[in-house]
Amino acid sequence: xxxxxxxxxxxxxxxxxDVKDLPPLDATTNKIMKDEFTTGFSLTVFYFIxxxxxxxxxxxxxxFAFKKIWGGMTVTWxxxxxxxxxxxxxxxxxxxxxxxxxxxxxxxxxx
Numbered sequence: 001x002x003x004x005x006x007x008x009x010x011x012x013x014x015x016x017x018d019v020k021d022l023p024p025l026d027a028t029t030n031k032i033m034k035d036e037f038t039t040g041f042s043l044t045v046f047y048f049i050x051x052x053x054x055x056x057x058x059x060x061x062x063x064f065a066f067k068k069i070w071g072g073m074t075v076t077w078x079x080x081x082x083x084x085x086x087x088x089x090x091x092x093x094x095x096x097x098x099x100x101x102x103x104x105x106x107x108x109x110x111x
Contacts, residue, residue: 028106039098043091050087054080 025033058065058076065076 032102032106035102036099039095043095047087047091050084 024030054076057079066074068074069078
């Protein structure tokens with residue numbers, strides 16, 4: 001029976017590993033990380049464009065942006081709360097789906 005807190009690896013104290021001393025990543029891992037960065041960066045830019053569109057809408061289309069839709073909620077508040085929360089879930093779903101496809105492509109899930 002293993003001791004509580006024991007590890008199956010050699011413990012290395014924080015701050016004692018120099019990144020320069022690590023071996024380079026294999027080609028598959030390097031490609032996966034680059035693809036993951038591209039996906040994350042693209043989704044981040046997309047989300048920031050959506051967030052930035054709210055003040056742009058308020059500035060250039062105030063009659064639409066401040067129109068009350070129901071319960072006193074304006075279009076701006078609806079977009080800021082409901083639509084942006086929905087977009088967060090959609091972005092998470094897209095990211096997860098692309099990540100799983102990438103793992104299957106490189107046969108990491110099958111190992």
